[in-house]
Amino acid sequence: MKENERASQSRVTAQAPGGLFPRKYRWAVPVFLGMGVLIAMLASLCIGAYPMSFAQGARILMHLACPFFTPVNPPWNLKELTVVTIVRIPRVLLATLSGMGLGMAGTALQGLFRNPLVGPDIIGVSSGAAFGGVVGLVLGCPPVGILFFAFCGGLLAMACTMVLARLANGGNNSMILILAGVFIGAFFVALLGLLEFLAPESNIFAIVAWLLGSFVGADWNKVLISAIPTLGVGAVLMTLRWRLNLLSLGDLDAKSLGINVGVLRWIIIGMASLVVAAQVAVSGLVGWVGLVVPHCARMLVGPDHRRLLPTAALLGALFILGLDDLTRSIVRAEIPVGALTSLLGTPLVCFLLWKTQGKGWRRE
Numbered sequence: 001m002k003e004n005e006r007a008s009q010s011r012v013t014a015q016a017p018g019g020l021f022p023r024k025y026r027w028a029v030p031v032f033l034g035m036g037v038l039i040a041m042l043a044s045l046c047i048g049a050y051p052m053s054f055a056q057g058a059r060i061l062m063h064l065a066c067p068f069f070t071p072v073n074p075p076w077n078l079k080e081l082t083v084v085t086i087v088r089i090p091r092v093l094l095a096t097l098s099g100m101g102l103g104m105a106g107t108a109l110q111g112l113f114r115n116p117l118v119g120p121d122i123i124g125v126s127s128g129a130a131f132g133g134v135v136g137l138v139l140g141c142p143p144v145g146i147l148f149f150a151f152c153g154g155l156l157a158m159a160c161t162m163v164l165a166r167l168a169n170g171g172n173n174s175m176i177l178i179l180a181g182v183f184i185g186a187f188f189v190a191l192l193g194l195l196e197f198l199a200p201e202s203n204i205f206a207i208v209a210w211l212l213g214s215f216v217g218a219d220w221n222k223v224l225i226s227a228i229p230t231l232g233v234g235a236v237l238m239t240l241r242w243r244l245n246l247l248s249l250g251d252l253d254a255k256s257l258g259i260n261v262g263v264l265r266w267i268i269i270g271m272a273s274l275v276v277a278a279q280v281a282v283s284g285l286v287g288w289v290g291l292v293v294p295h296c297a298r299m300l301v302g303p304d305h306r307r308l309l310p311t312a313a314l315l316g317a318l319f320i321l322g323l324d325d326l327t328r329s330i331v332r333a334e335i336p337v338g339a340l341t342s343l344l345g346t347p348l349v350c351f352l353l354w355k356t357q358g359k360g361w362r363r364e
Contacts, residue, residue: 023302026300026301026302026304026307027307029300029301029307029311030301030307030310030311030314033310033311033314033315033318034310034314036314036318037096037314037317037318037321040317040318040321040322041092041093041096041321042054042057042058042061043057043325044088044091044092044095044321044324044325045057045060045061045084045088045089045092047325047328047329048083048087048088048328048329049328050079050080050083052076052080056075056076056080057084059074059075059076060076060080060081060084060085061084063076063081064084064085064089087218090218090219090220090222090223091215091216091218091324092321093218093223093227094215094218094222094223094226094282094283095215095218095283095317095320095321095324095337096317096320096321097223097226097227097230097231097279097317098215098226098230098279098282098283098286098320099289099293099313099315099316099317099318099319099320099321100230100234100313100314100316100317101226101229101230101233101234101275101276101278101279101313101316102120102275102276102279102286102289102290102293102316102320103289103290103293103294103297103312103313103314103315103316103317103319104230104233104234104237104275104309104312104313104316105120105125105233105271105272105275105276105290106118106119106120106289106290106291106293106294106312107293107294107297107305107308107309107312108237108244108268108271108272108309109123109125109268109269109272109290110294110295111244111245111247111248111303111305111308112244112247112265112268112269113174113177114174114247114248114250115174115175115177115178116294116295116298116352117174117178117291117349117352117353118174118177118178118181118291119288119290119291119292119294120154120272120276120290120291121185121287121288121290121291122178122181122182122185122291123157123158123161123177123178123180123181123184123185124157124158124160124161124181124182124184124185124188125154125157125158125272125273125276126154126185126276126280126285126287126290127157127184127185127186127188127189127192128153128154128155128156128157128158128160128184128185128188129150129151129153129154129157129273129276129277129280129281130150130153130188130192130211130280130284130285131153131157131188131191131192131195132149132150132151132152132153132154132156132277133146133149133150133153133210133277133280133281133284134192134195134196134199134207134210134211135149135153135195136148136149136150136281137203137206137207137210138195138199138200138203138207143221143222143225143281143282144225146281147225147229147277147278147281147282150276150277150278150280150281151273151274151277151278153188153277154273154274154276154277154280155269155270155273157184157185157188158269158272158273160184160187161177161180161181161184162177162180162269164180164183164184165177165179165180165181168180192211196208209284209336210284211284211285211338212284212285212336212338212339213283213284213285213286213287213336213337213338213339213341214283214284214327214334214336214337214338215283215324215337216334218282218283222282222283225278225281225282226278226279226281226282228278229274229275229277229278230275230278230279233271233272233274233275234309234313236271237268237271237305237309238309238310240264240267240268241305241306241309242305242306243259243264244268244305244309245303245304245305246259247259247261247264247265247268248303248305276290283337284336284338285338286320286337286338286341287338287341287342287345288341288342288344288345288346288348288349289316289319289320289341289345290316291345291349291352292345292348292349292352293312293315293316293319294308294312295352296315297311297312297315300315320337320341323337323340323341323344324337326340327340
């Protein structure tokens with residue numbers, strides 16, 4: 001096993017593009033990104049309709065963490081304490097978890113299919129999860145039920161994409177896989193529109209608002225629903241990091257090193273679908289994060305999943321946190337964060353298409 005791991009690290013480094021930083025300093029990138037996420041989370045507590053200073057937010061957070069050390073005459077008022085405790089902390093945690101989950105899911109799928117243009121949005125997972133989530137929403141399911149339907153929809157869409165790609169070209173061409181994902185995604189979008197048309201009129205506004213993607217209405221229940229799959233899948237992916245490195249070399253090389261490619265592929269697909277479903281279930285569609293963020297992380301630390309997975313997770317958290325702060329500060333009526341991710345992500349996806357020319361790792 002150790003020999004396989006060492007072989008995978010050296011061969012992945014040789015066959016895929018390197019990072020922006022020298023190899024001996026790449027371990028520091030996740031560390032600094034983690035510090036940046038903590039600072040961004042604290043800053044996000046101070047932004048919104050009731051702004052407050054960074055120091056005030058830190059004092060309230062310290063009070064919540066250590067209530068025994070609260071001063072006799074606290075410098076904050078009841079409105080500030082209520083806003084931070086009930087509204088902003090769950091929202092910041094939910095945005096952070098959503099960004100982390102989408103970053104890890106996109107990284108795992110890109111490593112699995114060896115193409116930087118693969119992502120949950122491109123290969124139909126997001127559309128399938130959205131369709132399943134809307135089914136749960138129309139049926140009046142609680143958030144856990146919506147998560148179940150979204151997971152089933154995302155997994156079904158991914159299965160349809162892989163079957164179509166295999167029928168078209170034996171499943172060996174990643175561009176055929178992307179085209180199959182586009183077709184399957186369009187099919188589920190059509191089903192989504194039909195379901196929206198047939199839904200009761202009282203549900204239309206909720207469905208439209210949910211599909212646009214937003215963290216409005218975040219609560220501790222949604223945080224728990226998002227945290228369990230995201231952190232659990234993240235831990236499993238980190239234990240599979242060297243196997244992901246082997247898959248990045250190709251199926252034949254992975255099989256020669258003792259990897260059951262078929263089983264591992266479906267495990268990773270299932271985990272990626274679960275993470276995307278958890279994000280969709282609690283905040284609606286937030287597009288392009290799972291495609292753009294892993295590519296940016298790879299530019300920083302290279303293709304080794306030991307550093308790539310945590311870097312993508314932390315970059316995703318920073319990206320979503322920043323956009324959510326922007327939606328809460330530029331206008332009084334909040335802009336859906338899903339709309340902003342699509343506006344920013346589409347030009348970046350076009351740039352990736354131009355840069356890679358659809359050739360996968362070797363032309364990245």
